[in-house]
Amino acid sequence: MASYLYVLSIGPVQDFIAAARRTKDLWYGSYLLSVISKAAAREISHYKGDLIFPGLDKGDSRLESLESDFNVANVILARLPEGSESPEVINEKAQDAAKRVWIDLAEKAKKEAGKLVLQDKIGQDIWKDQVDDAIEFYSAWIEEGASYKKDRMKVMRLLAGRKSIRNFRQPKGFFGIPKSSLDGARESVIQKDKSLPKWLSMKLRLSDGEQLCAIGLTKRLGRQPDGKNAVFPSVVRVAADPWIRGIRNHPDDKANRILDEIEACCREGEINSFSTGIGDRLYQEFRSDGHILYPSRLARAKEDLKKILDKDEYNPYKGDPDKLDRIEKAVNQLQKKDDGGLGLGEPNQYLAVLKADGDRMGKALSEIDSVGDHRAFSGLLAEFASEAKRIVEEEYHGCMVFSGGDDVLAFLPLDTCLGAARALHDGFREKGEKLTALQCDSGIPLTLSVGIAIGHYLEPLENLLNFGNEAEKAAKDGRDAQDERDGLAVHIYPRSGAPIKIREKWLPEKANGLDERLRKWAKMHCENKLPDSVAYEMRELAEDYKDWKTPSKGEADKLRDLIASDALRLLKRKTGSLEQVPLQKDDLKGMLMNEEPYQAISRMAAELILARRIAVAMKQAGDEKSPKQERQTQEVA
Numbered sequence: 001m002a003s004y005l006y007v008l009s010i011g012p013v014q015d016f017i018a019a020a021r022r023t024k025d026l027w028y029g030s031y032l033l034s035v036i037s038k039a040a041a042r043e044i045s046h047y048k049g050d051l052i053f054p055g056l057d058k059g060d061s062r063l064e065s066l067e068s069d070f071n072v073a074n075v076i077l078a079r080l081p082e083g084s085e086s087p088e089v090i091n092e093k094a095q096d097a098a099k100r101v102w103i104d105l106a107e108k109a110k111k112e113a114g115k116l117v118l119q120d121k122i123g124q125d126i127w128k129d130q131v132d133d134a135i136e137f138y139s140a141w142i143e144e145g146a147s148y149k150k151d152r153m154k155v156m157r158l159l160a161g162r163k164s165i166r167n168f169r170q171p172k173g174f175f176g177i178p179k180s181s182l183d184g185a186r187e188s189v190i191q192k193d194k195s196l197p198k199w200l201s202m203k204l205r206l207s208d209g210e211q212l213c214a215i216g217l218t219k220r221l222g223r224q225p226d227g228k229n230a231v232f233p234s235v236v237r238v239a240a241d242p243w244i245r246g247i248r249n250h251p252d253d254k255a256n257r258i259l260d261e262i263e264a265c266c267r268e269g270e271i272n273s274f275s276t277g278i279g280d281r282l283y284q285e286f287r288s289d290g291h292i293l294y295p296s297r298l299a300r301a302k303e304d305l306k307k308i309l310d311k312d313e314y315n316p317y318k319g320d321p322d323k324l325d326r327i328e329k330a331v332n333q334l335q336k337k338d339d340g341g342l343g344l345g346e347p348n349q350y351l352a353v354l355k356a357d358g359d360r361m362g363k364a365l366s367e368i369d370s371v372g373d374h375r376a377f378s379g380l381l382a383e384f385a386s387e388a389k390r391i392v393e394e395e396y397h398g399c400m401v402f403s404g405g406d407d408v409l410a411f412l413p414l415d416t417c418l419g420a421a422r423a424l425h426d427g428f429r430e431k432g433e434k435l436t437a438l439q440c441d442s443g444i445p446l447t448l449s450v451g452i453a454i455g456h457y458l459e460p461l462e463n464l465l466n467f468g469n470e471a472e473k474a475a476k477d478g479r480d481a482q483d484e485r486d487g488l489a490v491h492i493y494p495r496s497g498a499p500i501k502i503r504e505k506w507l508p509e510k511a512n513g514l515d516e517r518l519r520k521w522a523k524m525h526c527e528n529k530l531p532d533s534v535a536y537e538m539r540e541l542a543e544d545y546k547d548w549k550t551p552s553k554g555e556a557d558k559l560r561d562l563i564a565s566d567a568l569r570l571l572k573r574k575t576g577s578l579e580q581v582p583l584q585k586d587d588l589k590g591m592l593m594n595e596e597p598y599q600a601i602s603r604m605a606a607e608l609i610l611a612r613r614i615a616v617a618m619k620q621a622g623d624e625k626s627p628k629q630e631r632q633t634q635e636v637a
Contacts, residue, residue: 003079003143004144005155033074035105041094042064047084048085049090052378055376069389109217122217123187139159140155148368149367181210188212197315205220232278236297238351238398238412239290239351240293242415262331295332350455351411353471357407358447359449389403395419396419451470455467522618530608535605
């Protein structure tokens with residue numbers, strides 16, 4: 001019998017991941033696709049297939065346990081050696097295994113819906129049709145030849161061709177049924193003539209008129225394969241984390257005890273109308289989504305509660321008004337200065353979306369010429385994925401949405417996002433050196449481009465993700481071929497005003513790169529060595545150079561010297577002394593290299609404005625001296 005190279009692609013990615021209104025939708029969709037793909041990969045290995053991507057052996061605990069944190073991408077590549085089952089059989093077995101896991105998880109969500117008195121409100125025909133039709137499979141295989149490199153290129157071309165013709169199934173629409181609010185493609189499974197009670201809509205976090213299809217409802221009520229509740233922190237909890245940590249860093253003070261009281265109210269009883277749990281793994285300093293820590297959201301929660309208390313005979317939220325009154329009193333005591341309050345102010349309202357992607361990965365893969373090297377390549381990517389999750393969640397207080405090889409999506413607090421970006425980039429560089437060595441000829445250097453998008457927690461999730469995508473794209477795009485890729489882009493999207501976008505190629509540590517400059521500026525803000533107004537005065541300075549043209553080569557150094565002196569004089573005036581200026585003249589001249597004067601000074605002003613925003617979160621985290629002062633919020637325009 002012949003041996004084969006086999007590839008299986010599972011989707012649709014859009015329905016499982018991209019269609020999301022809440023972070024739980026986003027994370028669980030990614031989790032679903034990974035678990036389904038893991039089941040298919042496990043089945044291939046059970047039928048004597050040698051997995052190449054992911055590069056795991058049969059019996060590996062990361063593969064055998066569907067509950068493991070190991071992510072499996074939705075494209076699986078394997079070698080089917082002589083003596084294994086035929087490609088047709090293995091293809092069918094892998095798809096059946098993936099379908100079984102998906103149906104099991106969907107049924108767990110449906111059972112959860114039954115606990116919420118939702119079972120009789122689900123259209124059973126629509127549910128079954130959508131669950132049976134949810135997953136798409138595309139596969140290809142070829143008989144192995146003398147060159148693995150050529151075989152891989154050929155089977156991937158066949159897969160691309162198979163995807164291009166798609167599976168054109170006859171549509172099974174249901175007349176008069178509203179579409180899902182998440183993707184607009186499938187009908188809602190919630191029957192039109194059986195509207196949900198207000199308390200249940202609140203429990204499901206459904207806005208007025210929002211509808212969910214079978215995939216959407218599964219993501220909203222999803223469980224893990226072992227039946228445990230699948231939860232994920234909200235963007236609000238991520239934004240508020242520096243403020244919460246600032247209080248928890250001082251366990252014996254009054255603020256900590258008050259925060260304990262608020263947390264106890266949020267966790268009192270099985271469910272409530274104003275908070276959701278975040279599980280037992282992340283953000284254990286305050287195990288709630290944090291909405292009620294913001295006075296405007298707390299007031300909204302009280303108003304929403306008034307609308308539902310008199311509507312239904314059964315209502316599990318009847319005790320919530322008393323809880324919210326207790327929470328409001330405690331929040332005021334923490335945040336306001338009146339009547340003996342601690343005056344800590346509101347939590348920070350911004351968070352960072354971090355997206356990272358390996359550079360030139362496709363080209364590097366095309367240079368690998370053996371199954372063994374490709375498996376080693378996959379193994380190194382798996383190691384980085386696990387390391388990336390640890391870096392984000394354990395070292396930098398973030399939450400990982402997806403980490404699959406060289407692809408990372410995470411939410412992070414503002415005070416830690418730059419440190420996480422640096423740690424991910426340098427960690428990938430170490431793996432990249434080993435990955436480069438596996439390429440047969442070219443030895444393409446592999447790097448990681450990182451985009452950070454800073455946005456308000458009230459921004460729609462779709463917008464936040466688009467911001468992250470734009471930042472990642474900017475990180476890869478340089479001014480020329482030498483400058484492209486291996487970049488860091490930091491964008492901020494304020495609630496009012498135009499976004500600010502900065503991009504620079506990564507520099508080694510202690511080489512005064514973009515991340516180090518931003519942290520230096522932010523630290524000076526925290527230490528009150530850099531007044532808030534300096535950022536905007538630097539922007540005004542930039543306007544003075546707006547119409548200046550790039551001089552001839554002989555005059556360029558002289559012009560840079562003049563601009564650097566101007567900027568240095570401004571910084572000196574604002575900081576009070578030359579010793580406190582964060583950058584010296586040579587540093588400033590270096591930042592002006594190869595740019596128009598207006599663009600260079602504008603970029604410096606943009607860095608100061610960005611750093612000012614980051615400094616707010618750093619102050620609230622309050623790790624250093626003067627804890628109470630460090631925790632106080634400074635309002636940012």
